[in-house]
Amino acid sequence: xxxxxxxxxxxxxxxxxxxxxxxxxxxxxxxxxxxxxxxxxxxxxxxxxxxxxxxxxxxxxxxxxxxxxxxxxxxxxxxxxxxxxxxxxxxxxxxxxxxxxxxxxxxxxxxxxxxxxxxxxxxxxxxxxxxxxxxxxxxxxxxxxxxxxxxxxxxxxxxxxxxxxxxxxxxxxxxxxxxxxxxxxxxxxxxxxxxxxxxxxxxxxxxxxxxxxxxxxxxxxxxxxxxxxxxxxxxxxxxxxxxxxxxxxxxxxxxxxxxxxxxxxxxxxxxxxxxxxxxxxxxxxxxxx
Amino acid sequence: xxxxxxxxxxxxxxxxxxxxxxxxxxxxxxxxxxxxxxxxxxxxxxxxxxxxxxxxxxxxxxxxxxxxxxxxxxxxxxxxxxxxxxxxxxxxxxxxxxxxxxxxxxxxxxxxxxxxxxxxxxxxxxxxxxxxxxxxxxxxxxxxxxxxxxxxxxxxxxxxxxxxxxxxxxxxxxxxxxxxxxxxxxxxxxxxxxxxxxxxxxxxxxxxxxxxxxxxxxxxxxxxxxxxxxxxxxxxxxxxxxxxxxxxxxxxxxxxxxxxxxxxxxxxxxxxxxxxxxxxxxxxxxxxxxxxxxxxxxxxxxxxxxxxxxxxxxxxxxxxxxxxxxxxxxxxxxxxxxxxxxxxxxxxxxxxxxxxxxxxxxxxxxxxxxxxxxxxxxxxxxxxxxxxxxxxxxxxxxxxxxxxxxxxxxxxxxxxxxxxxxxxxxxxxxxxxxxxxxxxxxxxxxxxxxxxxxxxxxxxxxxxxxxxxxxxxxxxxxxxxxxxxxxxxxxxxxxxxxxxxxxxxxxxxxxxxxxxxxxxxxxxxxxxxxxxxxxxxxxxxxxxxxxxxxxxxx
Numbered sequence: 001x002x003x004x005x006x007x008x009x010x011x012x013x014x015x016x017x018x019x020x021x022x023x024x025x026x027x028x029x030x031x032x033x034x035x036x037x038x039x040x041x042x043x044x045x046x047x048x049x050x051x052x053x054x055x056x057x058x059x060x061x062x063x064x065x066x067x068x069x070x071x072x073x074x075x076x077x078x079x080x081x082x083x084x085x086x087x088x089x090x091x092x093x094x095x096x097x098x099x100x101x102x103x104x105x106x107x108x109x110x111x112x113x114x115x116x117x118x119x120x121x122x123x124x125x126x127x128x129x130x131x132x133x134x135x136x137x138x139x140x141x142x143x144x145x146x147x148x149x150x151x152x153x154x155x156x157x158x159x160x161x162x163x164x165x166x167x168x169x170x171x172x173x174x175x176x177x178x179x180x181x182x183x184x185x186x187x188x189x190x191x192x193x194x195x196x197x198x199x200x201x202x203x204x205x206x207x208x209x210x211x212x213x214x215x216x217x218x219x220x221x222x223x224x225x226x227x228x229x230x231x232x233x234x235x236x237x238x239x240x241x242x243x244x245x246x247x248x249x250x251x252x253x254x255x256x257x258x259x260x261x262x263x264x265x266x267x268x269x270x271x272x273x274x275x276x277x278x279x280x281x282x283x284x285x286x287x288x289x
Numbered sequence: 290x291x292x293x294x295x296x297x298x299x300x301x302x303x304x305x306x307x308x309x310x311x312x313x314x315x316x317x318x319x320x321x322x323x324x325x326x327x328x329x330x331x332x333x334x335x336x337x338x339x340x341x342x343x344x345x346x347x348x349x350x351x352x353x354x355x356x357x358x359x360x361x362x363x364x365x366x367x368x369x370x371x372x373x374x375x376x377x378x379x380x381x382x383x384x385x386x387x388x389x390x391x392x393x394x395x396x397x398x399x400x401x402x403x404x405x406x407x408x409x410x411x412x413x414x415x416x417x418x419x420x421x422x423x424x425x426x427x428x429x430x431x432x433x434x435x436x437x438x439x440x441x442x443x444x445x446x447x448x449x450x451x452x453x454x455x456x457x458x459x460x461x462x463x464x465x466x467x468x469x470x471x472x473x474x475x476x477x478x479x480x481x482x483x484x485x486x487x488x489x490x491x492x493x494x495x496x497x498x499x500x501x502x503x504x505x506x507x508x509x510x511x512x513x514x515x516x517x518x519x520x521x522x523x524x525x526x527x528x529x530x531x532x533x534x535x536x537x538x539x540x541x542x543x544x545x546x547x548x549x550x551x552x553x554x555x556x557x558x559x560x561x562x563x564x565x566x567x568x569x570x571x572x573x574x575x576x577x578x579x580x581x582x583x584x585x586x587x588x589x590x591x592x593x594x595x596x597x598x599x600x601x602x603x604x605x606x607x608x609x610x611x612x613x614x615x616x617x618x619x620x621x622x623x624x625x626x627x628x629x630x631x632x633x634x635x636x637x638x639x640x641x642x643x644x645x646x647x648x649x650x651x652x653x654x655x656x657x658x659x660x661x662x663x664x665x666x667x668x669x670x671x672x673x674x675x676x677x678x679x680x681x682x683x684x685x686x687x688x689x690x691x692x693x694x695x696x697x698x699x700x701x702x703x704x705x706x707x708x709x710x711x712x713x714x715x716x717x718x719x720x721x722x723x724x725x726x727x728x729x730x731x732x733x734x735x736x737x738x739x740x741x742x743x744x745x746x747x748x749x750x751x752x753x754x755x756x757x758x759x760x761x762x763x764x765x766x767x768x769x770x771x772x773x774x775x776x777x778x779x780x781x782x783x784x785x786x787x788x789x790x791x792x793x794x795x796x797x798x799x800x801x802x803x804x805x806x807x808x809x810x811x812x813x814x815x816x817x818x819x820x821x822x823x824x825x826x827x828x829x830x831x832x833x834x835x836x837x838x839x840x841x842x843x
Contacts, residue, residue, distance in 0.1 A: 176669035180733065183627055183661050185653045185686035194682075198673040 014278040021274025024267035031264065035083035044074035046081050047232035058252050067252040069242065078234050079257050085235040086261070089149060090216040094208055096154040101161025102204060106196050108162070109169025110188070120166065123159050131156055135227055144230050149222060153215050161207060165200055172199050209272030213265040220261065236261040292358075293462060293495050294320040294343070299355040299365075301335065301342045301519075312338045312351070314519045322462070325489060325496040327510030327527070329503060329542070331752045335519035336499050340465050344380060345372040360462065378408045381456035383449070385468040391440035391448055397424075398436035401455045408459050423454040426491075427484060445615075446477035453484060457492065464489070465497045470505065474614040474779060479823040482509055483839065501753060503546045504825025507531060508832040515539045527829045545757055546827045569741050569773050570603040570626055574635035577621055595621040597797035598635060603741070608767065608774045610788030610805065612781060612820075618797040619777045623745045626775070627661055628652050640740075657687050660734035664746035666726035670718040676729055677714040680704070683736040703732045707762060724755035731762065735770075742767070743775045748783060760787060781824050785809055793817050 015021055039046070043063055050064075050072040058067040058075075066075035108119040135152045142148055172178065173196070181191050220237025222228040229235045236257045243254030301313035313335040320326050328336040342353035343364055357364045360379065364372070376382075384390045392400060401420045405411055411419065417436070424432035427450045440448055449469060456464055466485060470478035486509060489496050498509055506513055506527065513530045515522040515538065523536035534540050576598050581591035595618040603609045611619045624630035625637060628644055637644045639655050647655070660683075663669040670679055680700045684691055691699075701711045707728040718726055727747065734742060744763065748756045764787055767774055778784050784791060785805060792802040793816070801814045812818045826832060 176663040176665055177671045179624075179627075179629055180661065180663060180669050180730070181671075181682065182629060183656050183659070184683040184733070185656050185737075186682060187686070190686075194674075195671050199671070201673070 011275075011278040015274050018274040018277065020270045021278075024270035024274075027263065028267045028271070031083070031260070031267075032087065035080050035087065038080040039077050042074060042077045042080075044077050046077050046234075047073065049073055057250070066256045067250065069253055070246055070250070073232075075239075075253065075256060078239060079236070079260060082234045082236045082239050082257060083260060085146065085229055085233060086216050086219060086237065087264070089146075089153065089219040089235070090212040090264075093150050093153040093157065093215045093219075094211045096150065097157035097211070098161055098204060098208055100154070101158035102165050102197060102200065104158065105162035105165025106169050106192050106200065109166040110173055110192050110196055112170075112173075116166070120163075123162055126155075127159055132225075135222060139227060144227075146229055146233070149219060149228060152222075153218055157211060157215065161204070161211075164203060164207060168200050168203050169196055172196055206272055206276040209268055209275055213268040216261070216264065236264075291322070292319045293322045294357065294359045296343070296357040297355060299339065299342065299353065299357055301338045301347065301351060301353050303348070303351045312519050313342065313353075315355070316516075316519075316521055318514055318521070318524060320463070320495055320497065322495055323489075323493055324511045325486070325498055325509055327498045327500065327506040327513040328516060329500060329506055329513060330516035331501055331754060333518070334516040336516050337467055338519075339516075340382075340467065340497060340499060344376055344382065344465070345369070346376075373407075377404050377461070378459050379461050380463045380465060381459070381461040383452050383456050383464065383466040383469045385471050390452060393439060393441050396437055396439060397451055400440075401436075401451075401458060404455060404458050419458065420454075423457055424451070427451075427454045427457075427488070428480075429454070444477075445473050446481060449473065449477075449481050450484065453481075453488065457488065460492070461494070463495045463497065465499070467499045468501070469498075471500070471502070475781070475823040476614065476819060478505075478825075479839075482825070483836070485509065486836070502825065503531075503542060503827035504832075507827050507829040508825045508836070515542070531827065531829050542753075543827060545753060567605040568602040569605055570601075570637070570639050570775070572602070572622075572626070572635065572637040573600045574598040575600070575622070575625060575632055575637050576634045577618075577625055577630055578633045594633075594797050596625060599794075599797075599799055601792055601799065601802065603773055603775055604790075605740075605773055606771060607789045608776055608787055610784040610791040611775065611777045611794060612779065612784050612791060613794035614779060614820075616796070617794040619794050620745055622794075623661070623743050623775065623777055627659065627743060628656065653687075657737045658739050659741040659743065660737065660739040661743045661745060662727070662730050662734050662747040665750055666723045666730060667718065669730050670726055672718050674717070675714065676704070676716050676718075676721075679718075679729060680733055680736055683733060687737045699736065703735050704729075706735065706766065707732045708758075723751055724759065727751065727755075727759055728762070731759075731766070735766065738770075739772070741773045741775070743777070745777045746779070747776075749778060749780060756783070763787070781809075781821060793820070 044050070050068060052072075053062065053064060053068045054070060054072045058065055064074050064076065066079060069075055069078065104119065104123075108116045111119075131152075134156070135148075138148050138152055178191060178195055181195050186194070216236070219228060219235060220240060223235050223237035224241040226241075228238055239257035240254060240261060243257060246253050296319075297317045299313060299316040300311070303310040303312055316335075316339060318326075328339065330336045338347070338351070341347050342351070343357045343359070345364065345367065347353060353365050355365060359375065362375070364375070367375075391397070398417065398420055401423070402416045405416045405419060409416075421432045421436055424435055429435055429447065429450055435443075435451075440451070443451065464485075469485065470481050473481060482505065485496060485498075488494065496509075498505070500506060510527050512525065513527050514524045515530065515536065517538050522538045523530065523534065530539060531543065534543060575596055576594065577596040578592045578594040581593055597618070599618075599622060611622065613619045621630060625632060625644075626639060628639075632645055640658055642651060642655055644652075674682075677700060680703065681696060684696050684699065688696075700714070704711060704713065709725065709728055709732070713721070713725070713729070718729070721729065731747075742763075747763070748759050751759060760783060763774070766772065774787075776784065776788055788805050790803065791805050791808045793800045793808065793814070795816055801808060801812065801817050808817060809821065812821060822835065
């Protein structure tokens with residue numbers, strides 16, 4: 001039996017030839033590892049104030065390898081914890097918005113007609129809400145909490161995905177295999193889940209890879225405005241915000257979180273690019289008669 | 290007479306994923322001025338690559354070697370800028386798909402004048418005059434208006450006329466037509482082929498005609514090259530090739546095309562008259578219309594009626610053909626019977642159930658007895674599912690209580706039935722060829738053991754030899770399983786071969802219906818007669834007679 005190469009295998013072999021994407025994936029993996037395990041190896045806690053070391057420069061001798069901030073807290077530990085929050089916001093908010101967006105868009109596109117029109121007008125209405133206003137409203141009602149950030153970002157991001165997915169679905173819906181499935185007696189829900197959604201995979205995977213950095217940036221932006229995570233917890237965005245204020249006197253406070261943030265964004269962009277190329281069906285092998 | 294084009298030991302090779310593919314092997318041929326040379330072969334025979342290599346238009350992973358001398362100039366090895374002087378100026382090309390070779394965003398005039406701006410020093414005014422003159426000479430009415438119009442406003446045949454007009458702008462010596470009429474309906478094809486011949490005579494051109502259709506060759510060409518797998522099988526005058534072929538492959542091709550030759554009076558299958566006439570599908574005044582988008586807010590509703598009050602029936606055990614040109618509503622009719630398209634008015638009864646009066650559950654029961662095979666083998670299989678999953682799906686939905694073992698056995702049996710082995714179970718559609726995909730699609734349609742099989746242009750997208758195999762397969766399955774078939778096609782020869790009864794449709798209405806022999810040999814309506822005579826026959830003498838008749842009639 002000939003070894004089959006499924007689309008995902010094909011995509012993987014194409015991706016493994018893309019050096020930029022591979023290096024990015026490895027870097028990302030290393031960074032996640034570091035963020036999760038890093039704080040264990042540091043003698044300091046996230047909210048521990050070292051009164052003798054206010055805004056101290058990085059040094060190996062006293063254990064503050066990234067230095068301390070203007071309250072004397074260890075910057076290494078804070079950057080790692082901040083990374084947990086930033087990456088979590090990026091992944092969780094994206095995941096939530098993808099799940100809502102894909103289902104919503106696929107249903108709207110597949111149903112068509114009046115249902116589609118109603119569902120998409122609802123999306124239009126949500127689009128019209130100013131994002132910042134929406135976040136501030138949430139904060140006023142529920143108080144500051146990290147979960148509100150997930151909700152706020154997710155609530156806005158799924159709109160994009162829903163629109164893209166709906167467009168793709170309209171395209172796939174016209175394919176003959178969907179008609180064939182209908183005559184094969186397959187129920188509507190099964191058609192959406194087995195025939196439409198898997199064929200959206202290419203678009204969605206790429207979109208996810210490009211959305212994660214965008215979401216991290218939005219969280220940073222919110223934190224920068226003071227609407228984000230609450231002290232003593234922190235995120236890369238919040239750290240960059242604080243660091244920017246002390247840029248002249250203690251540049252390391254800006255430098256370290258900024259390097260981590262920028263590297264993450266770079267990596268995700270390269271991974272997204274790589275996935276887009278890998279899932280492009282252009283050069284696929286075909287059998288002969 | 291001197292040769293306009295002469296190739297010697299022309300070779301084309303492609304590198305793909307480390308493998309080298311030899312697409313054209315040591316091809317030598319010559320083309321004199323003022324003749325039509327046909328290159329025939331099936332897809333993959335290297336016929337298109339031959340001319341692309343001469344034009345220097347090979348994909349970046351391809352390379353050509355050998356020699357091709359055009360008007361005393363060696364073309365192989367010329368730089369791109371040198372080739373640009375020849376391309377468009379001395380050699381012009383007409384492609385298969387006029388839809389994708391014209392840019393929908395630019396006016397027709399702009400696209401045409403681009404060629405002249407590049408190759409001549411004419412003034413703007415002169416360029417416009419010349420374009421309009423050419424549009425006029427290829428038979429486009431109101432050329433002034435068309436000049437400022439866009440390609441999407443034109444029909445397929447008109448677009449191909451525009452392509453021919455722009456190919457003629459610079460007065461090239463050689464016209465290369467790559468399957469120029471494959472995407473067109475037969476009556477349009479007839480007009481375009483006549484136009485190419487007319488243009489050739491009027492402007493004294495040479496033409497290379499690339500096609501897979503021997504009928505087209507018989508109609509248009511003076512000399513023919515027959516190619517297979519990149520190798521030249523035979524070359525010679527058209528009459529010699531058709532009436533006394535030497536190469537085995539040529540004989541095979543001719544045999545295959547004669548098999549479904551329209552002019553042959555002999556009956557192919559003994560049509561048996563069944564005494565019991567039990568109709569499986571019966572439509573009475575079925576009408577399907579679509580709302581078109583309004584042009585302005587207050588404009589009246591634009592309605593397109595695809596199926597216009599059609600009354601027909603399909604009788605148990607017969608093969609019913611539905612023929613018609615694109616836009617005749619034949620596919621919409623099929624979708625309506627399948628319950629994929631809602632009726633606007635009228636009624637369709639399938640297996641005695643009225644489609645407008647049944648619920649989802651009853652529709653599912655009917656679909657168990659009625660399956661479909663679509664045209665495009667690649668888009669009718671879900672690219673994310675393996676052959677096994679594709680075949681298992683109808684079993685899951687129609688027979689949910691079936692055990693795994695008997696499902697597995699059923700799937701393997703039906704795969705065997707369509708001529709594939711169980712090796713294919715784990716494969717994805719993109720690993721199969723077009724013919725294999727179509728076999729899988731047929732196997733899927735047979736899974737619920739239907740009584741009625743609807744084939745919507747099931748063989749139109751396939752190569753001639755594979756088409757023959759699939760038709761034989763369908764006929765075998767039909768007689769083994771005692772199926773009733775509704776066979777929708779625009780290819781009259783195929784319909785002629787397999788159908789017992791034929792319905793001819795035009796713009797949503799039935800023009801004529803009756804037993805195949807009667808409709809084909811004694812058509813009552815002029816439309817049917819025209820449709821039939823437009824089909825090119827692989828017989829050069831008959832084609833010549835028809836051409837003379839047509840030109841005298843004008």
